[in-house]
Structure formats: structure tokens, C-alpha cells
Amino acid sequence: MKPIVLSSIRKQNLRKVLDLLTLAPAMTRQELAEASGLSQMTVTNLVELLKKQGVLHQTVVPRDENSRHPQGRRARAISLSGDQKTWLIVDISSRQFSMTLIGFDVEILMEIHDNQQGEYLQRLESFLREGGIRMLNALSDRKLLGVAIITPGPYEISSDTVNNQRLPQLNQVRIKELFRRCLGHYEYYVDEDVKFAVRSFSDPVVLNQCEVLYYLYIGEGVGGAAVHRGNMLRGLNATAGDAGRLIDRQGNIYENRLNTEAFLHLLDIPVSLPPEELQETLRRVATQQPLQYASALELMASVTAEMLHSVLWILDPTHIVIDCVYAQPDGKSFVQMVKKHLAKLFQGEPRILPHLFPCPPGVSSVLRGAVRVLQSAWLDRILM
Amino acid sequence: MKPIVLSSIRKQNLRKVLDLLTLAPAMTRQELAEASGLSQMTVTNLVELLKKQGVLHQTVVPRDENSRHPQGRRARAISLSGDQKTWLIVDISSRQFSMTLIGFDVEILMEIHDNQQGEYLQRLESFLREGGIRMLNALSDRKLLGVAIITPGPYEISSDTVNNQRLPQLNQVRIKELFRRCLGHYEYYVDEDVKFAVRSFSDPVVLNQCEVLYYLYIGEGVGGAAVHRGNMLRGLNATAGDAGRLIDRQGNIYENRLNTEAFLHLLDIPVSLPPEELQETLRRVATQQPLQYASALELMASVTAEMLHSVLWILDPTHIVIDCVYAQPDGKSFVQMVKKHLAKLFQGEPRILPHLFPCPPGVSSVLRGAVRVLQSAWLDRILM
Structure with missing residues (x-):
């Protein structure tokens, strides 16, 4: 069992180094060691391993008057390389x-x-x-x-x-x-x-404070996935977290009430738009008809909260990321609306509500x- | 990090030995090694450690003609001891x-x-x-x-x-x-x-085949808990798995429709019975009015399946243990009824249904x- 354990620790450490280098433009070995909590020796070994794979750049850091070792060896800044x-x-x-x-x-x-x-x-x-x-x-x-x-x-x-x-x-x-x-x-x-x-959120920073992270996607379809203590919850049919298939009080599945088609219908927009046009159209509506747009979003937020009610009892997530395609012109407001409706639903319960946040912008x-x-x-x- | 990992492996091994000794009345070191997959040396060390703690009995196994080593050292049967x-x-x-x-x-x-x-x-x-x-x-x-x-x-x-x-x-x-x-x-x-x-089901045998085990309790209250790959799903408010709090189509929580009080109400039995009398009364009703009892159970099974619908989409459990107090005279039939109703609910879906089983009899x-x-x-x- 030992070799497996050791290689899994090594993998965790390499993952840490890769995560840090993905977030920062460039770091020295010392900075990597400090940020990761690994020893300088471990960092050096891991950096050598990655260098051999041809996935790192190294550049000499210009000598700094304030450096702790102005006379010592020049530090090298390490960054990920997409050249090879x-x-x-x-x-x-x-x-x-x-x-x-x-x-x-x-x-x-x-x-x-x-x-x-x-x-x-x-x-x-x-x-x-x-x-x-x-x-x-x-x-x-x-x-x-x-x-x-x-x-x-x-x-x-x-x-x-x-x-x-x-x-x-x-x-x-x-x-x-x-x-x-x-x-x-x-x-x-x-x-x-x-x-x-959901795996894009399973980085060590989030996981340290988080027993269950739930990712909710609202777009052409409505679905979700959960990470529990760093392990994805997959389930027997790999459908764990699929809140869109829950049944509402009218006997319909939430997906049909919450998907992009349903939202566009509320705004009288034709439903067969390609993705680029969709985003543009939504931005235009959000700017030109802010009241209609906000009230449609508000309605969807109340339905989302209703759907999340079951998720809150069954998964009791620590964090919920909401990735809603049609709320993108104003992702933060949508999350605020959902939060308000959730608070209303759980009124009177001595319950901590999960930390809700919109999907970060940039690469999806x-x-x-x-x-x-x-x-x-x-x-x-x-x-x- | 290494010492932590090693002691956690040691704990897993000790747990295996304790689990095996809890299930079997007595085992030799060799049998323990074979059943656990651990080396004889490891088993010997763990047995010594437990012996020092005063929690083991050892008795000489009577010499067996068919034994592989009839002339060797006499084997000792090890069992857990409750003396100290x-x-x-x-x-x-x-x-x-x-x-x-x-x-x-x-x-x-x-x-x-x-x-x-x-x-x-x-x-x-x-x-x-x-x-x-x-x-x-x-x-x-x-x-x-x-x-x-x-x-x-x-x-x-x-x-x-x-x-x-x-x-x-x-x-x-x-x-x-x-x-x-x-x-x-x-x-x-x-x-x-x-x-x-739920932890009583998290033994290695079950876990090997099981991503998510869900335990459902129906009694004075209705609730549940889940184990995901050997880790309990606890959640932000420690309410993960609490299916009894889900809301049905009439806006009521399932707990009120499914608890013992609701079941006794169906059978016109006064609700304030102490636990011993409750079990006796239920057994009497099950024997003397089998049709009324079965139809009340059938109704509860259909409500249970409806409640489990959300659990199947959100947790997608591999195994579900149903521990229903009022179904105890016939726990297996109740599980069969729930299974039938679940199959009806998921008709037409290319979906594997979880393995459902009643709570094993004996110690709760x-x-x-x-x-x-x-x-x-x-x-x-x-x-x-």
C-alpha cells in the first residue's frame, strides 16, 4: 500500500504547484515553497520533473536591491509553458x-x-x-x-x-x-x-473551508454536480446533483421552467438563437428594457430557490456556484435574488444558508x- | 505528512481486524490474515496491541486431524472480550x-x-x-x-x-x-x-461496491444520512440526507405524512403508545388485520418512493437501507413495495435503480x- 500512498502524495504536491503556477504568471522556487507549504527540496524536485516534461519556462529574476540575498545566486522565475x-x-x-x-x-x-x-x-x-x-x-x-x-x-x-x-x-x-x-x-x-x-472549483483553497460544493448550471439544460471533501459525487447513474430533474408542485420538472428557452419566452424573444447572438441579445434587452429583464430574472430566481430547497436538505452544501447563461449580463444580481428567495423559504429555521456565488468571469x-x-x-x- | 498517513493505515488495519472479530465468534491469526488480506506479521502486531489493551480473549484451538500443520504449534482462537x-x-x-x-x-x-x-x-x-x-x-x-x-x-x-x-x-x-x-x-x-x-453500514464489504449509501429512517421522525465513499456527508448544517423535510406537491413536508403517528392514524390506533407496546400492537394488527395493515403499508411505500425521487436525482445512491419502525413485522415486503413504486416513477428512464434493502434484524x-x-x-x- 505504501507506494500508492507516496505517489498519491506526490501527485497532490504536483497538483499544488501546477495550481499555483496556473494562477500566478510566474513564481520563484522560494515563493512556490512558501505558497504551497512544501519544502524547498520537494519544490525543486517537482520543478525538475516538470522541466523534463517540457512544460515550464524559467527566466532570471532581475536583481532586486531589497532582496534578502542580493549577493546570492540569482533567483529564477518559473512559469507554465504552452510552447510544447x-x-x-x-x-x-x-x-x-x-x-x-x-x-x-x-x-x-x-x-x-x-x-x-x-x-x-x-x-x-x-x-x-x-x-x-x-x-x-x-x-x-x-x-x-x-x-x-x-x-x-x-x-x-x-x-x-x-x-x-x-x-x-x-x-x-x-x-x-x-x-x-x-x-x-x-x-x-x-x-x-x-x-x-464542478472540478474547476475543487481547488485546495475552496476545499479547505468546504464540505460540499454544489455547482448549478442553468442554460439550454439545467443540471448540477457536487464535490464532497474533494471527491466528486457521481452516483449509480452518474446523475448525482441533477436538480433540473426534480419535480415541482405542478408535477413538472424544474429544467423546463428554468432553461434558456423558458427565460426567452418570458421576454418574447425567439428561442432558436445561436450562442453568440444569444449573449448579445440578452445584453441588449438588459440595457434597453431593464425592468422587463429584471422581473423575468426575479421570477427565475424564485423558481431556482424553490428547486434548491431539496438540494439544501439532501446535500446541505457549504458553497453553491450558480452558472446561469441568461443571467450573465448581471450574474451577481441573480445570485442575490436567489439568496433572498432562499432566505424567505427557510425563514424561521435556525439554519445557516450556504455561501452563494456567481460563476467567475473569463474562461468557462x-x-x-x-x-x-x-x-x-x-x-x-x-x-x- | 508521512507519520499521519502511516498511523491512518494502521487504524484502517486495526478497524479491519475489529470488524472481522465482531462478525465472527473467534478466529486464528491465520484466518484473520486471510480474511483481511494483511500479512501474518501485521496481524500479529495488531493482535499484540489489542491484547495489551485487554480487549481480547485467546483460547487454544483443539488439534484437528485435517489441519495443515498437525505437528506444529497449536493455533489460538482470538475473540473480542467484554470482561474489561x-x-x-x-x-x-x-x-x-x-x-x-x-x-x-x-x-x-x-x-x-x-x-x-x-x-x-x-x-x-x-x-x-x-x-x-x-x-x-x-x-x-x-x-x-x-x-x-x-x-x-x-x-x-x-x-x-x-x-x-x-x-x-x-x-x-x-x-x-x-x-x-x-x-x-x-x-x-x-x-x-x-x-x-448510517455508520453501521460503512463497513469495507459494502463500501467496495458502493459510491453512495443512503440510510432512511421512518419512525417518530423521518430522516436520513448518506455515506459517500466511506465519508459521511454531513453538510453545512449537518442536515445532509434529511429527506423528511422535503416538500411534497401539497406543500407539506414528507415527515408529517410518513411518520409513525400518520401510519397509526391510518389504522385507527391511538398514537401515544410506548415503543414496546407499539411493536406488539403492530405485530397484532399485521396478523389479525393483514389486509388493512398491508394497504396502509402500501400507501406509505408510495409516499416513500415519491420522497426518494429527489434523493435519487440529488444523491443517486448505490444502496438504500430502509429502517421503517412500523414496517418491522414485514420489513422486506415494505422494501419491495417501495421498489415497485420507484420503478413506476422512473418508468421510461434508462436508469439503474439502487439496491434497496431493509435494516438487518438484531442490534439496531x-x-x-x-x-x-x-x-x-x-x-x-x-x-x-
Whole structure:
């Protein structure tokens, strides 16, 4: 048992170093040791290991008058490098596919969105073939370490299929087989969108204060995922956390009342907008008809709180991240509204309400989570 | 980090040995090694450690003609001993208090049930004082290793109070303070009934096949708790798994529709029966009016399935243990009924339903779970 334990500690330590370097532009070994709580010796060993893998840059730090060791060896600033190694993330979780090539340093190198018309599966195949060619060009000399495939529902390894309600055509497809045929033979990691997303929040900082983190996604579909003490809650059917499927008092599932289509319906906006236009339209409505927009959001916040009521009794999460596509023009306000409605629902109960926060802006949680999964699989390989 | 990891492995190994000895009447070192997968050397060391603590019996195994080493050293059968060390479990989770003194070998030495009338808190105090005297007599030369206090709701360490709806008088009481005053200065471990109970199922056998085990209790109250990969899901307010507080389509909480009072109401039985009489009455009704009893149980099973619907989407448990007080005359049938109603609810969904089973007969899950918690705390102390 000992070797397993030691390599898992080593993996945790490497993960810490990678997390720190992902957050900071560059750090010296000493800074890494201080921030991670690891010894300088451990940090040096880990940095050497990563250097050998060709994923680090080192630059000499200009000598500083205030430095503690002005006469000593020059410190080197270490940063992640995207020059040699990359990740690819293919998102087929919504009707519009996308493909993102990301350097090891989590900088986006290339993004392709599907803008074609036509039958769903044909569209997917031609998107993967054309995207594959463009990706190979963008890669140039870099090596692809792994590919994450983001699906709209849980993935079943043994049958190589997904199971979802929104895009039933996809349930017939053998996922990895399709990808190998159209894109080539790579290391593929398939998982549901929310399962990737929740992992972007499982960093040590959050976990230290957090028994259960719940991630709620509201968009074309409504779903969620939970991390319990650093382990994802997956469940028997890999549907754990899927609040969108809960039944409301009218006997409907919450997904149908809360998804983007339902929201656009409240604002009399045609529902078949591509993602780019959707965001633009929402921003316009939020600016030009602020009252209508706010009152539609308020209604959705009250339904969200009602749905979260069951989540609060069954998971009792410490933190809830709300990633609502149509609230993006004003994500913070939406979270405030949900909070207010939750407080009303739990009025009179001696209960602490979870810390609610909107999804951080920038690179999406799904992409960040997918990079973490790919990193983790890569760490397993290099530590073998 | 290494010493912590090693002592936690040692604790796991000791736990395995204790679990095996709790299940089997007696085992040789070789049998322990085979059953646990540990080396003979490790088993020998652990057995020595437990022997020093005075919690093991050893008897020479009669020489067996079929033994592999008929000429070798005589094997010794090792069993847990309740001669020197004991646990005490005080259950204040329902209106009727009880106190159980259990030997280290998990044999019950003494049981006291409260049969008094009067004001709740006065009754509790006098029960603890009188029970304390009887316990000291029953202890004779044995040492008490720890006391578990079972409460009807989550316990808040910092304020030393519990929070529950059924027995609001208890929410005003400083629990450990009261026990120290009435019973004496021991090591006290306080937790909610379902939280103790779920731990009795967290043995290695179950956990190997089980991502999430959910324990559902239906009795004076309705609640539950979950174990996720060997870790209890506790949550921000320690209410994780409390399905009884979910809201049904009429806006009522399920607890009110499912508790013993509601069941007895269906059968026109007066509701204020003490626990012993309750079980007797239920057995009589089940035998004399089997149709009425079965149809009342069937109704409760359909409500239970409806309540579990949310649990299946949010926790997606692998196993569900149903501990229903009023279904005890026929626990298996009740579980079958719930299963049937769940299958109906999930008809048309490509979904695997969890493995449902009734609570095993014999020593209650709450008591077995409490012993596990006390054992665990004791292991921490002796491994320090």
C-alpha cells in the first residue's frame, strides 16, 4: 500500500504547484515553497520533473536591491509553458459544438465554433473532421497530451455512449469510436458538462473551508454536480446533483421552467438563437428594457430557490456556484435574488444558508474543469 | 505528512481486524490474515496491541486431524472480550429515553428504558441520574471507554446544543454539560440518530461496491444520512440526507405524512403508545388485520418512493437501507413495495435503480453505528 500512498502524495504536491503556477504568471522556487507549504527540496524536485516534461519556462529574476540575498545566486522565475504541450477540449454538450485548443499554460490557442446547418449527426461528423485539420495546423510542433469530450449527459464507459434528454440523437452514438474515426487516436476523457465544471472549483483553497460544493448550471439544460471533501459525487447513474430533474408542485420538472428557452419566452424573444447572438441579445434587452429583464430574472430566481430547497436538505452544501447563461449580463444580481428567495423559504429555521456565488468571469468553468481532468490524467502517466 | 498517513493505515488495519472479530465468534491469526488480506506479521502486531489493551480473549484451538500443520504449534482462537472494557450508549432521540451498556465484544450487558411520566427535562435528568447508578453497578470491574449520546437532530459542538423540531424542549439544553452533571466525567460523543445509524453500514464489504449509501429512517421522525465513499456527508448544517423535510406537491413536508403517528392514524390506533407496546400492537394488527395493515403499508411505500425521487436525482445512491419502525413485522415486503413504486416513477428512464434493502434484524443500526464511532475514537487514542 505504501507506494500508492507516496505517489498519491506526490501527485497532490504536483497538483499544488501546477495550481499555483496556473494562477500566478510566474513564481520563484522560494515563493512556490512558501505558497504551497512544501519544502524547498520537494519544490525543486517537482520543478525538475516538470522541466523534463517540457512544460515550464524559467527566466532570471532581475536583481532586486531589497532582496534578502542580493549577493546570492540569482533567483529564477518559473512559469507554465504552452510552447510544447497542449490540451484539446471538444464540447458537444449543446446544439452548437465547439473545439478549443489550450496550451499547457491554460492560454487559449484556437477556438472553433460550429455554424453549419443540417442534420445533427452529419453536422457533428463534419465538424470533427474539419476541426481536426485546423487543430493539426494550429498545433504546429506542439504535442497534444489529451482530449476532453464534454457531453450533455452521463457517459457510460462500457457501452461508450451518453444518456441525455436534450439531444436524444447523441444517445445512439459510440462517442470515442466516432472521435477516433474523425479526429484520430488520442487519449480521450469523456464526461458530462457539469461534472467537468464542478472540478474547476475543487481547488485546495475552496476545499479547505468546504464540505460540499454544489455547482448549478442553468442554460439550454439545467443540471448540477457536487464535490464532497474533494471527491466528486457521481452516483449509480452518474446523475448525482441533477436538480433540473426534480419535480415541482405542478408535477413538472424544474429544467423546463428554468432553461434558456423558458427565460426567452418570458421576454418574447425567439428561442432558436445561436450562442453568440444569444449573449448579445440578452445584453441588449438588459440595457434597453431593464425592468422587463429584471422581473423575468426575479421570477427565475424564485423558481431556482424553490428547486434548491431539496438540494439544501439532501446535500446541505457549504458553497453553491450558480452558472446561469441568461443571467450573465448581471450574474451577481441573480445570485442575490436567489439568496433572498432562499432566505424567505427557510425563514424561521435556525439554519445557516450556504455561501452563494456567481460563476467567475473569463474562461468557462467547463473548460477550466476539463483542463484539470486532463492534467490529472497526465500526472498519473508521468508519475507511473 | 508521512507519520499521519502511516498511523491512518494502521487504524484502517486495526478497524479491519475489529470488524472481522465482531462478525465472527473467534478466529486464528491465520484466518484473520486471510480474511483481511494483511500479512501474518501485521496481524500479529495488531493482535499484540489489542491484547495489551485487554480487549481480547485467546483460547487454544483443539488439534484437528485435517489441519495443515498437525505437528506444529497449536493455533489460538482470538475473540473480542467484554470482561474489561465497555461502551455506554444513551439514546435521547425520541420521547422514550434508553441507556445501553455494551461490552467491547458488542454484547449487550444492560438496557434501561425510561417508563416515567412527567415533564420532559425533569424526566431526562432523573433518568440519567438513576441510570448512572445502575450502570456503575453493572460495570463492576470493567472500564467505560466512552459514551455515545444519540440526539434527534444535528449537534452543534461550539454551543453544545442540538437543533430539532420534534422535541423542541431539548434545543434549550447544553447536552454534554447535562450529562457531566448527571452521569459523570466521561468521553462523550454526540451525534444525530441517523448519522450514527448510517455508520453501521460503512463497513469495507459494502463500501467496495458502493459510491453512495443512503440510510432512511421512518419512525417518530423521518430522516436520513448518506455515506459517500466511506465519508459521511454531513453538510453545512449537518442536515445532509434529511429527506423528511422535503416538500411534497401539497406543500407539506414528507415527515408529517410518513411518520409513525400518520401510519397509526391510518389504522385507527391511538398514537401515544410506548415503543414496546407499539411493536406488539403492530405485530397484532399485521396478523389479525393483514389486509388493512398491508394497504396502509402500501400507501406509505408510495409516499416513500415519491420522497426518494429527489434523493435519487440529488444523491443517486448505490444502496438504500430502509429502517421503517412500523414496517418491522414485514420489513422486506415494505422494501419491495417501495421498489415497485420507484420503478413506476422512473418508468421510461434508462436508469439503474439502487439496491434497496431493509435494516438487518438484531442490534439496531443506531447502536451498531454508535459502537463504531466509539471504537474509532478509542483507536485514535491508543494509536496516538
